[in-house]
């Protein structure tokens with residue numbers, strides 16, 4: 303059994319002796335030329351980061367890391383809905399060039415794909431990782447080394463994909479990596495099924511939030527998410543409001559690379575299943591109009607989606623164009639560049 307006390311003791315005994323050659327801030331191409339300090343480094347300087355790590359690990363003992371609130375002791379090997387163990391399970395990590403352009407920059411977004419998921423949508427495109435948990439368990443020290451490796455490779459951020467159920471491991475690893483030179487923004491790339499009190503714990507640690515807002519209707523979220531979570535829209539919306547309170551509208555450096563802020567994703571689904579009109583209206587009413595919004599066109603019929611009539615096909619040009627028209631009508635002014643290109647392409651197809 304990994305007790306919290308043993309874990310924290312072990313991690314920092316080891317961290318004190320860690321050294322990763324070439325990881326110092328000097329010569330790190332990911333952060334550009336101007337002075338920049340990630341949020342977690344400031345929190346450490348104030349002596350408050352360790353307490354956050356401890357608090358996060360305490361939540362693993364009776365797991366309340368997401369709205370499922372399974373209450374299992376994951377440090378003692380018990381599993382909840384997400385089936386995740388106490389350690390992080392990593393499927394892969396690499397510089398990624400398919401993310402939003404402000405995250406990709408010249409050298410890529412330093413992506414770490416975590417296995418398992420607390421949502422498990424029936425149309426999941428990453429189902430072998432998210433549903434089946436393919437990957438390898440790692441200690442927090444190894445996770446820290448992955449972050450530092452991505453920094454050495456010039457990545458502009460640490461992009462934590464599906465982080466909700468491994469948030470304590472991430473915080474612990476970030477502190478270890480920071481002590482050894484990590485100086486990149488954390489990008490919290492979440493499906494959106496979050497509890498506000500866990501997002502609050504990330505205040506002053508995460509610089510970039512990249513949440514999905516997948517559904518606006520509880521009937522749809524209950525139908526297309528395993529275990530029928532009809533509270534998804536409410537949980538995701540409340541969390542995004544808190545994310546915006548913490549980091550606000552996207553800020554970029556002199557190269558156009560993201561440093562801090564919220565970037566909201568929404569996947570257009572066939573037959574208006576995702577509630578895109580309600581989505582853009584919600585953003586316009588609850589967030590600044592210049593919030594970075596990525597309305598995505600790449601819905602594919604994956605995994606179990608074939609079994610559901612309404613989502614057993616791709617979207618068509620009309621569906622994507624109407625989604626973007628709604629976003630403009632709602633007054634959203636900071637729409638993703640690639641989605642704008644797709645918009646123009648689909649409009650040409652329709653004419």
Ligand code: SF4
Pocket residue numbers: 365366367368369370371372373374381382383384385386420466467
């Ligand atoms: S993170 Fe996993 S175990 Fe914890 S509450 Fe959520 S689904 Fe349950």
